[in-house]
Amino acid sequence: MAEVIVVVGVVGGAGASTLAALLARRRALTAGRRRGEPAGRGRGGPGGARLGGTRDDGVVLVDLDPGSGGIEVLLGIEERPGARWAALREVRGTLTEDDLAGVLPRWEGVEVLSGDRRRGAPWGDPASAGREGGSTAVAGDGLVAVWSALCAGSGTVVVDLPGHRLPAAAPLLAPGLAAADRAQVVLLTGQDVLGVAAGLALRPGLEALGGASRAGAVDDGARPVRASDPALPGTLVLRRRPGARVAPLEAAEVLGVRLAGLLPTDRSLPRATDRGLGPVVPGRGRLAAAVARLERRLASA
Template sequence: MDQRTSVVGLTGASGGLGTSTLAAAVAGLGQMLGHPALLVDLVPNGAGLDQLTGCAHEPGRRWPVHEEDIASLTSHHLPVWGGVTVLSQRGPTRPPPALGPAAVGAVSRLAADHALAVLDLPRADHPHAAAWFGLCDTVVLVAGTAPPQIAAALVAQALAPCASRLVLRPAEEAGLDPDDVAALLGLPLVHLLGHDRSVARSVLEQEWPGLVPGPVRDVAAAVLSVALRGTDRAGEAA
C-alpha cells in the first residue's frame, strides 16, 4: 500500500453507539481538509453507508457479491459524494458479500488511490476481522460506559486485540467514569462522543454527518488527528 495513505478503522463494541456515523464524519472532514478520502462499509447486512451519507441515489457500484467482481473493483467504479469515494453495502442481501481475502486485497488497492481511507470495520467476531484490523494503521474502538457495554468492549478486545485508541459514548444513566473505563480497557481515550442533534438533520438533508460544529465533528477531528499520525495535516484537523 502507498505509504502516504493513512488507514483508520472504527469498530463498535456494541450496536447503537454511532460508529458508522463517526466513520463517515472522519472521512467527510478529512476530505474537506484536503485529504482525498475513501470510506468503506464493512458491516454485512447493515443499512448501507450510502444511506447514512446521503448518496444512495448516486450511480456506481456497491459491494459486489461474487469474488471475481470484488477482485475487479477500481476507484472509478464507485460513487463519489462530497468528494469522498464510497464503497457501501447494498443493505440486507443473501448471501452477504464475502469480506474475505479478495475483499481485503480490493480495499488495499482502493486505499492506495487516496490520502485517507476510513473503514467502518466488521464486528470483532467476524471470521476475517483480524485481516481487516491488520489493514489499518490505527484502530479506534467505540464503546459505551454502561456495565453491559463495557463487558461487550472487553469481549471485543479479547477477540481482536488490535485497537489502539478509544472513543467512549457516555451512558445517560448508571455509566462508569470514562477514565476508569479507559484504564480497564487499557486504551488511550481520544474523546467522548455525546449526543448530536445535527446528525438526523444531516441524513434528512443528504449531507455528511459531522460537517457542522457539534459533538460528532469534535470527535471526528480528534480521530482524524490520530489517524494522520501527528503530522502537519493532523494539526489542521484539530
C-alpha cells in the same frame, strides 16, 4: 501507502457508522484545505462517481457492516452512480488503486464503498456467494483484492466494522493492513458498565486482527513481526451517557487503550439523515469539535 483507520462499533446503537462517516469527511476536508479546494467538494466534485484520474491523498469510506443495509443509505447517496460491494464480488487477482479510480460514488469529498440495499451485505458466506441464486454478498477473494488495493495506495481508508465481525475479519483484512503505511483502531462504545464489558470481550478479536496483519511483515528490516505481537494501536471513544458513573480514564485503562474523549449527541443528525443529507453537523457544534479532535489525535499518533 495508505493510512487505515478501523472504526469498531463495540455495541450496537453507539453510532459507529456515523462516526466513521464524520471522521472520513473531516479527513477529506483537511486534505482539501492542503490542496486549496472549497470545503465539502474534494477531487471530483460534491457527488457521483469520478470521471477518471488517479487516487492520491483522497479518502475512502469502506462499509464492512453486513447488517446496516448499506452505509450509502445513512449518507443519502443510494441513488448515485458508482460501484457497490455486490458489483465487485467477482474481482480476482491483483488490483492497484488506479483500477478503482472513478468507480466509487462520493459523499462530501469522500469515496464510498458500501453494501447494497437490494443485493446483500459486503461480505458473507463465500461458499454460497459464487452459486447461481446464492448469496450476493461479496466473496472472500473479491473483498481481499479490492481491500488490498485500497490499503496499498495512498491517502486514508476509514472502515466501518461491527465488533462481532472481528474474528472473521482478521484473515480477510490482514493482507491490506500489512500493506498499509499505518493502521489504527478506534473503539466506540457506551459510557457504561455494559459498554466496557463488551469492549473487554472484543480484546481477542482485536489481537487477532493486529496479529494477522503483522504476520510476515518486516519491522525495520530486522525481523519478522510475529502474530503474537500486540494488537493494532487502539483509541477509545465513549458515547456520552447522561448520569454515567463510568469514568472515561478508568474505562480506557481497563480496556488497555488510550482515551480520545467523549462523543456527544447531536439532535440535528436524525433530521439531516431523514432528508437524505447524511450525517452533516454544524461546523462549530460539540459533535463536530469532538470529531475534529479525534482526527487530529489520529493524525499525530
